[in-house]
Amino acid sequence: MPNDKFNYLLRLGDNALILSQRLSQWCGKGPALEEDMALSNVALDLLGQARLWLAYAAEEEGRGRDEDQLAFLRDAHQFSNVLLVEQANGSYADTLVRQFLFDTWHYFLLQGLTASSDARIAGIAEKSLKEVSYHLRRSSDLMVRLGDGTRESQRKMQRAVDDIWMFTGEMMQSDALDAAMSAAGIAPDPAGVRASWLAHVSVIFDEATLNLPPTDAWMQKGGKQGVHTEHMGYLLAEMQFMQRAYPGAQW
Amino acid sequence: MSAPDALEYTSPVPTPTVVDVWHWLAEVPDPEIPAISIVDLGIVRAVALHRMALEADGPANIACVVTITPTYSGCPAMAAIAQSIEKILQLHGIAQVRIAMQLSPAWTTDWISDTGKIRLREYGIAPPAQQVIDISGISRASFKSRPAPVVACPLCGAVNTSCVSQFGSTSCKAQYRCLECMEPFDYFKPH
Numbered sequence: 001m002p003n004d005k006f007n008y009l010l011r012l013g014d015n016a017l018i019l020s021q022r023l024s025q026w027c028g029k030g031p032a033l034e035e036d037m038a039l040s041n042v043a044l045d046l047l048g049q050a051r052l053w054l055a056y057a058a059e060e061e062g063r064g065r066d067e068d069q070l071a072f073l074r075d076a077h078q079f080s081n082v083l084l085v086e087q088a089n090g091s092y093a094d095t096l097v098r099q100f101l102f103d104t105w106h107y108f109l110l111q112g113l114t115a116s117s118d119a120r121i122a123g124i125a126e127k128s129l130k131e132v133s134y135h136l137r138r139s140s141d142l143m144v145r146l147g148d149g150t151r152e153s154q155r156k157m158q159r160a161v162d163d164i165w166m167f168t169g170e171m172m173q174s175d176a177l178d179a180a181m182s183a184a185g186i187a188p189d190p191a192g193v194r195a196s197w198l199a200h201v202s203v204i205f206d207e208a209t210l211n212l213p214p215t216d217a218w219m220q221k222g223g224k225q226g227v228h229t230e231h232m233g234y235l236l237a238e239m240q241f242m243q244r245a246y247p248g249a250q251w
Numbered sequence: 252m253s254a255p256d257a258l259e260y261t262s263p264v265p266t267p268t269v270v271d272v273w274h275w276l277a278e279v280p281d282p283e284i285p286a287i288s289i290v291d292l293g294i295v296r297a298v299a300l301h302r303m304a305l306e307a308d309g310p311a312n313i314a315c316v317v318t319i320t321p322t323y324s325g326c327p328a329m330a331a332i333a334q335s336i337e338k339i340l341q342l343h344g345i346a347q348v349r350i351a352m353q354l355s356p357a358w359t360t361d362w363i364s365d366t367g368k369i370r371l372r373e374y375g376i377a378p379p380a381q382q383v384i385d386i387s388g389i390s391r392a393s394f395k396s397r398p399a400p401v402v403a404c405p406l407c408g409a410v411n412t413s414c415v416s417q418f419g420s421t422s423c424k425a426q427y428r429c430l431e432c433m434e435p436f437d438y439f440k441p442h
Contacts, residue, residue: 048325
Protein backbone atom coordinates (compact mmCIF):
# COMPACT_ATOMS: atom_id res chain seq x y z
CA MET A 1 0.00 0.00 0.00
CA PRO A 2 1.41 3.41 -0.94
CA ASN A 3 0.15 4.98 2.28
CA ASP A 4 1.58 2.38 4.63
CA LYS A 5 4.62 4.38 5.64
CA PHE A 6 2.52 7.50 6.19
CA ASN A 7 0.14 5.57 8.44
CA TYR A 8 2.97 3.99 10.37
CA LEU A 9 4.66 7.35 10.92
CA LEU A 10 1.33 8.69 12.18
CA ARG A 11 1.23 5.93 14.80
CA LEU A 12 4.71 6.82 16.02
CA GLY A 13 3.94 10.53 16.06
CA ASP A 14 0.52 10.17 17.68
CA ASN A 15 1.81 8.02 20.54
CA ALA A 16 4.43 10.62 21.40
CA LEU A 17 2.07 13.56 20.90
CA ILE A 18 -0.83 12.27 22.98
CA LEU A 19 1.34 11.10 25.87
CA SER A 20 3.14 14.44 25.79
CA GLN A 21 -0.20 16.22 26.07
CA ARG A 22 -1.23 14.00 28.99
CA LEU A 23 2.03 14.63 30.85
CA SER A 24 1.82 18.35 30.19
CA GLN A 25 -1.39 18.38 32.21
CA TRP A 26 0.75 17.72 35.29
CA CYS A 27 2.80 20.87 34.77
CA GLY A 28 2.64 22.93 37.96
CA LYS A 29 0.77 20.15 39.80
CA GLY A 30 3.46 17.53 40.39
CA PRO A 31 3.78 16.09 43.90
CA ALA A 32 7.33 17.48 44.23
CA LEU A 33 9.28 20.10 42.31
CA GLU A 34 11.69 17.52 40.88
CA GLU A 35 8.81 15.32 39.74
CA ASP A 36 7.05 18.27 38.17
CA MET A 37 10.17 19.14 36.20
CA ALA A 38 10.81 15.53 35.25
CA LEU A 39 7.28 15.11 33.85
CA SER A 40 7.55 18.35 31.90
CA ASN A 41 10.95 17.32 30.56
CA VAL A 42 9.62 13.96 29.40
CA ALA A 43 6.61 15.72 27.86
CA LEU A 44 8.95 18.08 26.01
CA ASP A 45 11.12 15.26 24.68
CA LEU A 46 8.02 13.44 23.45
CA LEU A 47 6.69 16.59 21.82
CA GLY A 48 9.97 17.04 19.95
CA GLN A 49 9.85 13.43 18.82
CA ALA A 50 6.20 13.79 17.76
CA ARG A 51 7.18 16.76 15.64
CA LEU A 52 9.95 14.81 13.89
CA TRP A 53 7.65 11.86 13.12
CA LEU A 54 4.68 13.96 12.04
CA ALA A 55 6.82 16.23 9.85
CA TYR A 56 8.08 13.15 8.04
CA ALA A 57 4.54 11.77 7.83
CA ALA A 58 3.32 15.01 6.28
CA GLU A 59 6.09 14.91 3.66
CA GLU A 60 5.39 11.27 2.95
CA GLU A 61 1.71 12.05 2.46
CA GLY A 62 2.58 14.82 0.00
CA ARG A 63 -0.72 16.65 0.25
CA GLY A 64 0.71 19.94 1.49
CA ARG A 65 -0.10 19.36 5.15
CA ASP A 66 2.53 20.02 7.82
CA GLU A 67 3.06 18.57 11.28
CA ASP A 68 0.95 21.25 12.95
CA GLN A 69 -2.02 20.51 10.75
CA LEU A 70 -1.67 16.81 11.46
CA ALA A 71 -1.58 17.49 15.21
CA PHE A 72 -4.27 20.12 15.46
CA LEU A 73 -6.70 19.52 12.63
CA ARG A 74 -7.45 15.81 12.80
CA ASP A 75 -10.36 14.38 14.77
CA ALA A 76 -10.23 11.48 17.22
CA HIS A 77 -10.94 8.71 14.69
CA GLN A 78 -7.99 9.92 12.58
CA PHE A 79 -5.53 9.47 15.43
CA SER A 80 -3.76 6.12 15.63
CA ASN A 81 -2.07 6.23 19.05
CA VAL A 82 -2.45 3.22 21.32
CA LEU A 83 -5.20 3.46 23.94
CA LEU A 84 -2.65 3.31 26.78
CA VAL A 85 -1.30 6.82 26.22
CA GLU A 86 -4.69 8.55 26.20
CA GLN A 87 -5.76 7.08 29.54
CA ALA A 88 -6.48 9.64 32.27
CA ASN A 89 -3.62 10.78 34.51
CA GLY A 90 -5.46 9.52 37.61
CA SER A 91 -3.31 9.45 40.73
CA TYR A 92 0.45 9.75 40.58
CA ALA A 93 0.64 5.96 40.71
CA ASP A 94 -1.58 5.70 37.62
CA THR A 95 0.59 8.19 35.73
CA LEU A 96 3.83 6.45 36.71
CA VAL A 97 2.65 2.95 35.86
CA ARG A 98 1.32 4.13 32.50
CA GLN A 99 4.67 5.83 31.87
CA PHE A 100 6.75 2.83 32.85
CA LEU A 101 4.78 0.40 30.70
CA PHE A 102 4.99 2.79 27.76
CA ASP A 103 8.67 3.74 28.27
CA THR A 104 9.71 0.09 28.25
CA TRP A 105 7.87 -0.58 25.01
CA HIS A 106 9.04 2.73 23.51
CA TYR A 107 12.65 1.94 24.34
CA PHE A 108 12.67 -1.46 22.65
CA LEU A 109 10.63 -0.26 19.69
CA LEU A 110 13.06 2.61 19.07
CA GLN A 111 15.98 0.28 19.49
CA GLY A 112 14.50 -1.83 16.68
CA LEU A 113 13.79 1.24 14.56
CA THR A 114 17.44 2.34 14.66
CA ALA A 115 18.04 -0.58 12.29
CA SER A 116 15.26 0.56 9.94
CA SER A 117 15.87 0.28 6.21
CA ASP A 118 14.55 3.85 6.04
CA ALA A 119 17.49 6.10 6.94
CA ARG A 120 15.33 8.98 8.16
CA ILE A 121 13.35 6.71 10.49
CA ALA A 122 16.61 5.25 11.80
CA GLY A 123 17.95 8.76 12.42
CA ILE A 124 14.89 9.92 14.37
CA ALA A 125 14.91 6.67 16.35
CA GLU A 126 18.59 7.06 17.23
CA LYS A 127 17.95 10.59 18.50
CA SER A 128 14.81 9.60 20.42
CA LEU A 129 16.38 6.51 21.95
CA LYS A 130 18.91 8.62 23.84
CA GLU A 131 16.09 10.61 25.42
CA VAL A 132 13.88 7.62 26.09
CA SER A 133 16.67 5.80 27.90
CA TYR A 134 16.52 8.58 30.51
CA HIS A 135 12.72 8.25 30.63
CA LEU A 136 12.98 4.52 31.20
CA ARG A 137 15.65 4.85 33.87
CA ARG A 138 13.48 7.26 35.81
CA SER A 139 10.24 5.32 35.52
CA SER A 140 11.93 1.99 36.32
CA ASP A 141 13.50 3.54 39.41
CA LEU A 142 10.21 5.02 40.62
CA MET A 143 8.36 1.73 40.09
CA VAL A 144 10.75 0.08 42.51
CA ARG A 145 10.80 2.94 45.01
CA LEU A 146 7.02 3.15 45.24
CA GLY A 147 6.21 -0.52 44.69
CA ASP A 148 8.74 -1.62 47.27
CA GLY A 149 7.88 1.39 49.43
CA THR A 150 5.26 1.73 52.14
CA ARG A 151 2.23 -0.51 52.39
CA GLU A 152 0.14 2.39 51.11
CA SER A 153 2.34 3.16 48.08
CA GLN A 154 2.58 -0.55 47.27
CA ARG A 155 -1.21 -0.88 47.33
CA LYS A 156 -1.67 2.14 45.06
CA MET A 157 0.94 0.95 42.57
CA GLN A 158 -0.55 -2.55 42.39
CA ARG A 159 -4.03 -1.13 41.83
CA ALA A 160 -2.68 1.15 39.08
CA VAL A 161 -1.03 -1.87 37.42
CA ASP A 162 -4.20 -3.95 37.61
CA ASP A 163 -6.32 -1.10 36.22
CA ILE A 164 -4.19 -0.28 33.20
CA TRP A 165 -2.87 -3.73 32.30
CA MET A 166 -5.61 -4.37 29.71
CA PHE A 167 -4.28 -1.45 27.64
CA THR A 168 -0.78 -2.89 27.23
CA GLY A 169 -1.49 -5.70 24.76
CA GLU A 170 -2.26 -3.39 21.87
CA MET A 171 1.29 -2.04 21.69
CA MET A 172 2.69 -5.43 20.78
CA GLN A 173 -0.24 -6.89 18.86
CA SER A 174 0.66 -7.04 15.19
CA ASP A 175 -1.88 -5.96 12.60
CA ALA A 176 -1.60 -5.81 8.81
CA LEU A 177 0.30 -2.50 8.89
CA ASP A 178 2.81 -3.74 11.48
CA ALA A 179 3.35 -6.87 9.41
CA ALA A 180 3.89 -4.86 6.23
CA MET A 181 6.39 -2.54 7.92
CA SER A 182 8.22 -5.44 9.45
CA ALA A 183 8.36 -7.31 6.13
CA ALA A 184 9.76 -4.19 4.43
CA GLY A 185 12.50 -3.94 7.05
CA ILE A 186 11.19 -0.52 8.11
CA ALA A 187 10.08 -1.51 11.62
CA PRO A 188 10.88 -4.36 14.00
CA ASP A 189 8.59 -7.32 14.46
CA PRO A 190 6.16 -6.50 17.33
CA ALA A 191 6.62 -10.04 18.68
CA GLY A 192 10.32 -9.39 19.27
CA VAL A 193 9.53 -6.11 21.00
CA ARG A 194 7.03 -7.94 23.17
CA ALA A 195 9.62 -10.42 24.42
CA SER A 196 12.04 -7.65 25.46
CA TRP A 197 9.20 -5.62 26.97
CA LEU A 198 7.95 -8.50 29.07
CA ALA A 199 11.44 -9.39 30.25
CA HIS A 200 12.18 -5.87 31.53
CA VAL A 201 8.70 -5.39 33.01
CA SER A 202 9.04 -8.71 34.86
CA VAL A 203 12.45 -7.81 36.32
CA ILE A 204 11.24 -4.42 37.53
CA PHE A 205 7.94 -5.78 38.93
CA ASP A 206 9.91 -8.36 40.81
CA GLU A 207 12.21 -5.73 42.33
CA ALA A 208 9.17 -3.57 43.03
CA THR A 209 7.36 -6.43 44.81
CA LEU A 210 4.44 -6.02 42.41
CA ASN A 211 2.42 -8.88 40.97
CA LEU A 212 2.62 -9.26 37.23
CA PRO A 213 -0.96 -9.63 35.92
CA PRO A 214 -1.61 -12.62 33.62
CA THR A 215 0.10 -12.10 30.28
CA ASP A 216 -2.77 -13.83 28.48
CA ALA A 217 -5.35 -11.50 30.02
CA TRP A 218 -8.02 -10.08 27.72
CA MET A 219 -6.72 -6.88 26.13
CA GLN A 220 -8.40 -3.70 24.88
CA LYS A 221 -7.56 -2.65 21.35
CA GLY A 222 -8.61 -0.27 18.60
CA GLY A 223 -6.45 2.82 19.08
CA LYS A 224 -4.14 1.96 16.23
CA GLN A 225 -7.19 1.73 13.95
CA GLY A 226 -8.69 5.01 15.19
CA VAL A 227 -11.22 3.56 17.66
CA HIS A 228 -10.51 5.40 20.91
CA THR A 229 -11.73 5.51 24.49
CA GLU A 230 -13.95 8.28 25.74
CA HIS A 231 -10.92 10.21 27.02
CA MET A 232 -9.68 11.07 23.56
CA GLY A 233 -12.30 13.68 22.67
CA TYR A 234 -11.71 15.65 25.87
CA LEU A 235 -7.95 15.51 25.40
CA LEU A 236 -8.17 16.78 21.82
CA ALA A 237 -10.66 19.49 22.77
CA GLU A 238 -8.05 20.93 25.09
CA MET A 239 -5.02 20.34 22.86
CA GLN A 240 -6.60 21.65 19.67
CA PHE A 241 -8.63 24.53 21.08
CA MET A 242 -6.44 27.37 19.80
CA GLN A 243 -6.23 26.15 16.21
CA ARG A 244 -9.93 25.33 16.13
CA ALA A 245 -11.00 28.69 17.57
CA TYR A 246 -8.43 30.76 15.66
CA PRO A 247 -7.56 28.78 12.50
CA GLY A 248 -4.03 29.42 11.30
CA ALA A 249 -3.04 31.37 14.42
CA GLN A 250 0.73 31.69 14.73
CA TRP A 251 2.72 31.56 17.95
CA MET B 252 41.74 67.42 -10.10
CA SER B 253 38.61 65.78 -11.26
CA ALA B 254 35.97 64.76 -8.70
CA PRO B 255 36.95 61.44 -7.15
CA ASP B 256 34.95 58.41 -8.04
CA ALA B 257 32.77 57.37 -5.11
CA LEU B 258 34.15 53.87 -5.42
CA GLU B 259 37.65 55.04 -4.55
CA TYR B 260 36.56 55.75 -1.00
CA THR B 261 34.76 52.49 -0.39
CA SER B 262 37.14 49.66 0.24
CA PRO B 263 35.61 46.58 -1.34
CA VAL B 264 34.12 44.13 1.14
CA PRO B 265 35.99 40.86 0.71
CA THR B 266 34.06 37.75 -0.24
CA PRO B 267 33.60 35.81 3.01
CA THR B 268 35.06 32.34 3.33
CA VAL B 269 33.75 29.35 5.25
CA VAL B 270 36.35 30.11 7.94
CA ASP B 271 34.95 33.64 8.32
CA VAL B 272 31.45 32.24 8.80
CA TRP B 273 32.66 29.80 11.49
CA HIS B 274 34.31 32.74 13.30
CA TRP B 275 31.08 34.71 13.21
CA LEU B 276 29.04 31.75 14.42
CA ALA B 277 31.50 31.27 17.29
CA GLU B 278 30.21 34.62 18.59
CA VAL B 279 26.58 33.45 18.73
CA PRO B 280 25.64 32.50 22.30
CA ASP B 281 23.34 29.61 23.11
CA PRO B 282 20.02 31.24 24.07
CA GLU B 283 19.58 29.13 27.21
CA ILE B 284 23.22 28.93 28.29
CA PRO B 285 24.64 32.25 27.05
CA ALA B 286 28.07 31.50 28.53
CA ILE B 287 28.77 29.10 25.68
CA SER B 288 28.60 29.66 21.93
CA ILE B 289 26.61 27.44 19.60
CA VAL B 290 29.88 26.35 17.99
CA ASP B 291 31.41 25.32 21.33
CA LEU B 292 28.19 23.47 22.16
CA GLY B 293 28.60 21.43 18.97
CA ILE B 294 25.27 22.43 17.48
CA VAL B 295 26.74 23.68 14.18
CA ARG B 296 27.47 20.72 11.91
CA ALA B 297 28.43 22.33 8.63
CA VAL B 298 28.75 25.60 6.74
CA ALA B 299 28.47 25.77 2.98
CA LEU B 300 28.81 28.85 0.79
CA HIS B 301 27.65 29.30 -2.78
CA ARG B 302 28.36 32.16 -5.15
CA MET B 303 25.09 33.22 -6.68
CA ALA B 304 26.69 34.88 -9.73
CA LEU B 305 30.08 33.68 -10.94
CA GLU B 306 31.40 37.11 -11.85
CA ALA B 307 30.44 39.11 -8.78
CA ASP B 308 32.33 39.36 -5.46
CA GLY B 309 31.44 40.35 -1.90
CA PRO B 310 29.00 38.97 0.68
CA ALA B 311 25.99 40.24 -1.24
CA ASN B 312 26.70 37.55 -3.79
CA ILE B 313 26.85 34.72 -1.27
CA ALA B 314 24.19 32.20 -0.30
CA CYS B 315 24.99 30.34 2.89
CA VAL B 316 23.63 27.07 4.24
CA VAL B 317 24.28 26.41 7.93
CA THR B 318 23.50 22.89 9.13
CA ILE B 319 22.58 22.57 12.80
CA THR B 320 21.57 19.68 15.02
CA PRO B 321 19.33 19.71 18.11
CA THR B 322 20.74 18.69 21.49
CA TYR B 323 17.36 17.24 22.49
CA SER B 324 14.58 16.78 19.96
CA GLY B 325 12.13 18.97 21.87
CA CYS B 326 14.68 21.71 22.57
CA PRO B 327 12.68 24.93 22.33
CA ALA B 328 15.86 26.94 21.71
CA MET B 329 16.30 25.64 18.15
CA ALA B 330 14.08 28.30 16.60
CA ALA B 331 15.92 31.04 18.50
CA ILE B 332 19.28 29.59 17.43
CA ALA B 333 18.21 29.54 13.78
CA GLN B 334 17.11 33.17 14.08
CA SER B 335 20.40 34.24 15.70
CA ILE B 336 22.37 32.58 12.89
CA GLU B 337 20.30 34.31 10.22
CA LYS B 338 20.71 37.63 12.02
CA ILE B 339 24.48 37.53 12.38
CA LEU B 340 25.03 36.41 8.78
CA GLN B 341 22.74 39.12 7.47
CA LEU B 342 24.67 41.61 9.61
CA HIS B 343 27.79 40.60 7.72
CA GLY B 344 25.99 41.21 4.46
CA ILE B 345 25.35 37.62 3.37
CA ALA B 346 22.54 37.80 0.86
CA GLN B 347 20.81 34.48 1.44
CA VAL B 348 20.83 32.32 4.55
CA ARG B 349 19.25 28.90 4.88
CA ILE B 350 19.25 26.77 8.02
CA ALA B 351 19.24 23.01 7.51
CA MET B 352 18.49 20.54 10.28
CA GLN B 353 20.48 17.33 10.58
CA LEU B 354 19.59 14.60 13.08
CA SER B 355 22.07 11.87 12.31
CA PRO B 356 24.59 11.19 13.72
CA ALA B 357 22.77 12.32 16.84
CA TRP B 358 24.34 15.03 18.99
CA THR B 359 26.17 13.90 22.10
CA THR B 360 28.04 15.89 24.71
CA ASP B 361 31.24 14.67 23.00
CA TRP B 362 30.53 17.46 20.52
CA ILE B 363 31.09 20.11 23.21
CA SER B 364 34.56 21.63 22.73
CA ASP B 365 37.14 21.78 25.53
CA THR B 366 36.68 25.56 25.66
CA GLY B 367 32.96 24.94 25.94
CA LYS B 368 33.45 22.62 28.91
CA ILE B 369 35.58 25.23 30.72
CA ARG B 370 32.97 27.93 30.03
CA LEU B 371 30.18 25.70 31.37
CA ARG B 372 32.08 25.13 34.61
CA GLU B 373 32.78 28.86 34.99
CA TYR B 374 29.07 29.51 34.46
CA GLY B 375 28.17 27.14 37.31
CA ILE B 376 27.13 24.11 35.25
CA ALA B 377 29.07 20.91 35.73
CA PRO B 378 30.19 19.70 32.28
CA PRO B 379 29.51 16.08 31.29
CA ALA B 380 31.68 13.76 33.36
CA GLN B 381 31.56 10.68 31.22
CA GLN B 382 31.43 10.04 27.52
CA VAL B 383 28.25 8.87 25.88
CA ILE B 384 25.76 7.18 28.22
CA ASP B 385 25.73 3.41 28.04
CA ILE B 386 22.22 2.29 27.25
CA SER B 387 22.94 -1.39 26.85
CA GLY B 388 21.74 -2.40 30.31
CA ILE B 389 18.56 -0.80 31.52
CA SER B 390 17.43 -2.85 34.48
CA ARG B 391 17.81 -1.24 37.85
CA ALA B 392 20.18 -3.94 38.99
CA SER B 393 22.54 -3.15 36.15
CA PHE B 394 22.49 0.54 37.10
CA LYS B 395 23.40 -0.33 40.64
CA SER B 396 26.38 -2.39 39.56
CA ARG B 397 27.72 0.39 37.37
CA PRO B 398 29.77 3.02 39.17
CA ALA B 399 28.07 6.43 39.16
CA PRO B 400 29.93 9.11 37.18
CA VAL B 401 32.08 11.43 39.27
CA VAL B 402 30.51 14.86 38.93
CA ALA B 403 32.62 17.64 40.44
CA CYS B 404 30.85 20.63 41.98
CA PRO B 405 31.41 23.57 39.61
CA LEU B 406 31.43 25.95 42.59
CA CYS B 407 33.87 24.38 45.05
CA GLY B 408 35.35 21.53 43.03
CA ALA B 409 34.39 18.80 45.53
CA VAL B 410 33.52 15.41 44.05
CA ASN B 411 31.24 14.51 46.96
CA THR B 412 28.01 15.28 45.09
CA SER B 413 24.69 13.53 44.57
CA CYS B 414 22.05 13.47 41.85
CA VAL B 415 18.73 15.01 42.88
CA SER B 416 16.95 14.34 39.58
CA GLN B 417 17.88 13.22 36.09
CA PHE B 418 15.74 16.07 34.79
CA GLY B 419 16.50 19.74 35.35
CA SER B 420 15.80 23.31 34.27
CA THR B 421 16.30 22.49 30.58
CA SER B 422 16.11 19.21 28.66
CA CYS B 423 19.90 18.90 28.52
CA LYS B 424 20.54 19.16 32.27
CA ALA B 425 20.15 17.15 35.47
CA GLN B 426 19.94 18.51 39.03
CA TYR B 427 22.76 17.79 41.45
CA ARG B 428 23.77 19.01 44.86
CA CYS B 429 27.19 19.34 46.44
CA LEU B 430 27.49 17.57 49.78
CA GLU B 431 30.52 19.71 50.76
CA CYS B 432 29.45 23.29 50.07
CA MET B 433 25.75 22.26 50.08
CA GLU B 434 24.99 24.25 46.93
CA PRO B 435 22.63 22.87 44.27
CA PHE B 436 23.91 22.97 40.70
CA ASP B 437 23.03 21.95 37.16
CA TYR B 438 24.83 19.09 35.45
CA PHE B 439 25.05 18.82 31.67
CA LYS B 440 23.84 15.29 30.99
CA PRO B 441 26.12 12.96 29.05
CA HIS B 442 24.10 11.97 26.03
